[in-house]
Amino acid sequence: MSILxxxxxxxxMLVNIANYQFGLPIGERLFPRNEIYFIFSKFFNRPKQILNSHGEVIATLDNATGTLLLHRAGARILHAETTSPRFRVFVSDESFAFARLGYNVFCKHVTSIDEDLRVGSEVLVVNNNDELAAVGKLMVPASAAKVLKKGVAVKVRWGLTPKTEIKHK
Incomplete structure (x- = not known):
């Protein structure tokens, strides 16, 4: 088997994972032919990180679950390619500012949510004007996110500030 x-x-493989995880045709949009590069895992000999032609990380392949963990560039693509409310958690303006800085989103700040989301899903945190603030993992069922008044709704992986972008753990 040649390198090509x-x-x-x-x-x-990544296009099919993305299509399964996010729906058609997101895989082709996330990973366009001849415009992606891989950083391989030393232990698994599989792609660990996928980069675009500008050197930005699009996503990381989670070997434990076989799913994609979106980074900032991947979140922007998913946001641009999907219509509201798919994969979105809508938050109050107060929480929107903190999510942009990389802080987690609490249930009491969730104003609306895509009801098709499941616990562990990759989600986009947006305000009511559908402006992207962050990307992360949904921690509670979608039906409970608006009802609960305590607890973390979204564990934010990457905040997207206008000029500088911050990772918060």
Whole structure:
């Protein structure tokens, strides 16, 4: 198997994972042909991080679950390619500012949510004007996120501030 074939195989695998996780045709939008690069895991010999042609990380492949963990560039693509309310958690303006800085979103600040989301889903944190603030993982069922008054609704992985972008753990 040549290197070109191996790269194309991994791209095919990632496109199918993205299509399964986010729906058609997101995989082709996230990972366009000849515009992505891989950083491989030393232990698994599989792509660990996927970068675009500008060197920005699009996503990380989670080997434990076989799903994609979106980074800032991937979140921007998913936001641009999907219509509201898919994959979105809408938050109050107060919480929006903190989510942009990388802080977690609490249930009491959730104003609306995509009801099709499940616990552990990759979500986009947006305000009521559908402006992207952050990307993270949903921690509670979608039906409970608006009702609960305590607890973390979204564990934010990456905040997207206008000029500088901050990672918060």
């Amino acid at each position: 074939d191996e790269k194309e195989f991994f791209r095919f």
